[in-house]
Amino acid sequence: MFPEERRNKIMTMLLENKRISVKALCEATQASEATIRRDLSYLEQHQKLERTHGGAVVLENISLTQEDSFSQKSLKLHEEKRRIAATAFHMLEENESLVLDAGTTTLELAKLIGDSNKHLVVVTNSTTVSQTIARNPNVELYAIGGRVRLNTLAAVGNMAMEALERFNVRKAFIGVNGVTIDNGLTTPDLEEARVKYQMMKIASEVTILADHSKFKKVALCEIAPIGRIDRIITDTQLKETIVSQYSQYDIEVICV
């Protein structure tokens, strides 16, 4: 068995079980432990796996809070979210009013607002967004109350819906989990979907923040049909053919 052949086999076996022991690899390849270890060392140096005492495990990107341990891909996706948020931020004019929902991309926007001096009126149902935006003393901040979903820290339910009704804002920035022409905008949780829809209703201009991975995906609950929105900000990896489809519905697609 050639060295490369053996390394391929190692990777195959590793990906099957997410883990693999040196012993199992010796059996499978009929090579000595020393050879296997050398292979594992090599593969680790080439960022193909992570060695551990007794074997190896697949590279995982755990830790949502620790950004340094993010894998290449999710780091990149994060970079894209930041660019999307930055574009949205630059669309904001002085003294404009906006509503922000809960989500990772909108949180990025919140960070930009929080670290700026822009005068804004912000409405949000997200505890996290509130706290972030509060760093900017020039913001007039309105928190939407209601039952709090603990995993997203967003207020939902009737109270949130009614509270939102009282506001009228210029722009809405909404994060979603799925975007398609046929199924429109979708998200996994029904109550959050309703809140997001309500946010759209109270805004004169609706902008969706969604990186390319959200397109052609359908989540469980519909927020609104695609015709309900005015603009999507996404990243440059979105195919031109998809962009043009949305243009037919009078939706401005901004790729950054």
Place this chain on the structure above:
Amino acid sequence: MFPEERRNKIMTMLLENKRISVKALCEATQASEATIRRDLSYLEQHQKLERTHGGAVVLENISLTQEDSFSQKSLKLHEEKRRIAATAFHMLEENESLVLDAGTTTLELAKLIGDSNKHLVVVTNSTTVSQTIARNPNVELYAIGGRVRLNTLAAVGNMAMEALERFNVRKAFIGVNGVTIDNGLTTPDLEEARVKYQMMKIASEVTILADHSKFKKVALCEIAPIGRIDRIITDTQLKETIVSQYSQYDIEVICV
């Protein structure tokens, strides 16, 4: 199970629940407590989590500027506030409902609730308290919305007042800036005073959390007369003569 594999599992489990106990990890990984503790130590050193007695919690990237403006206040008499909060916490029964206002002492109480498993229904107008309490998955959390005062991160104003009206809770825990027999409970901001009063109205039992430094002080705005409350939790530095005065008004004063 390899060490790295086990640590990945720990992080996965941790991120699912925001908190995890050593015992649960022993069960899940079939490793000894010593091994788990070593792993937790390792992960803490690598800034992946925060250890606690009995387990670990996710790293909260607490809001920075706010944290600073808080920190000076909360550093002062911090020990006392923690003890006061702990006493309040032990007064809570399973499945009880309570309302918490914004403040450093109530935030200490929120931390205790957040790090516990107690089943509770919590109503609060504080973004910070919300986020802290949300660490406890057994809490049903209701956020009070409204205009957010940026320096305290508390919702105030008509919206907050109306939202509070909808609730009826067992216990209210209120922080104040001044406590006297004649002027009652006082605080510097009028709108916060009104919210605090509203919180008292919707609770069947009102407990004031105030360290000894708040006594014989009068702040600008009155929250409520002293007769309106049922109990004060304070620290042991409060003079006995003062304690007895409040007893005449049927107010239980607990010094811890």
Place this chain on the structure above:
DNA sequence: TTTATTTTGATTGATTTTGCTTGTTTTTAT
């Protein structure tokens, strides 16, 4: 074929990991 290079497997001592035990600290209950 001869020579150089790479790869491999075996050996050895070093390192890592682990569970146990000890006594200490922290937490909880009384």
Place this chain on the structure above:
DNA sequence: ATAAAAACAAGCAAAATCAATCAAAATAAA
């Protein structure tokens, strides 16, 4: 306040795993 219980850190020794070294084997180049 005090006692009991739980959780902890530190040290230890056994087992597993590893890195380093070196010589033999395989491969490539001359």
